[in-house]
Amino acid sequence: MKDIEKAVEQWLNDVVIGLNLCPFAAKPQRNKQIKIFVSSDTTENDLLETIYLQLKELDETPVSELETTLVVAPYLFKEFDDYNQFLDLVEGLVVQLGKSGVYQIASFHPNYCFYGTEPDDAENLTNRSPYPVFHLIREDSMEKVLKHYPDPEAIPERNIECVENLTAEQIKTLFPYLNKDQ
Template sequence: MDVISSTQSWVNNVIVKYNICPFAKREVDRGSIRYCEEANTEIEGVLDRLTVECEFLDTHPETETTLLILSEACSDFEHFLDLVYLSNHLLQMSHYEGVYQLAHFHPDYCFAGDDENAASNYSNRSPHPTLHLIRESSMEKAIAAHPDVEGIPDRNIAFLNKKGSPFFADLLASCLLVNK
């Protein structure tokens, strides 16, 4: 399975097509998203790669953001949340806090307090566990230019609920079939 192709399909056919993230289309159109596969199964190896990706972004201003796709690690959502915690701590300890922020996506993503089958979880469900490094300065500019940033989550939840979990489950599954 090609994790990069399936993730690109997800970004294009879910995130951009349904405007889940109103900031994504611009970067897709510009070709400024870096898609990287990390096959390491050890958390330390994933954290090392996260540091490498921060350093890459430091020296490549034409690359807006990086999606670090975990092909082997953290298939369990709870373990993934542990990795997210450690990743945020790493960013802080490496003096990247305020430079990059971390978003995260997982095939079994479930918001705290939500039913695991709730359609709203699909705003953060992806084909593979993914750490998303975002330039803080660019996010600040995008937020300042958006007419209703606070309304994005409510709009997404209403849209996801309207379409329903089966619709998004099928859509997510179709992204995994890209290169089969």
């Protein structure tokens, strides 16, 4: 489990923060307000319960102590399509809990593929992580940061340009898990 957590933290530091794909991640990481929770769940029902408990913990913990949580699911969702379908259940959980507008879910997977793209398209790298990850985000925190960030609508375009300009060697270094047999 420690190896999994370490791989996710390295991805967070080197890719998400290092490439500035999320310009809002550096401060909470520096302040140790990002929780990486590695789930040992092997069924979707158990993982849904885990995500519920992590949302509850966010509810009960001041933002000054815990800004956001990455729920890592290393034992489920080898296939991106399965992950993507489960994501609908996670979104439904947020709605069912009455937490729409309070939390949003960002999604990351080793084989992430945006709708309308080919699996090898560089833009998919923006959401490729070493394991399936469900990022539980406080919407209030995002709104506060976005007020002070110039042109937040341009972030996805800038991210695509960033990953499209990576060399093959940089991709191999930053995304070593993409080069392994999955």
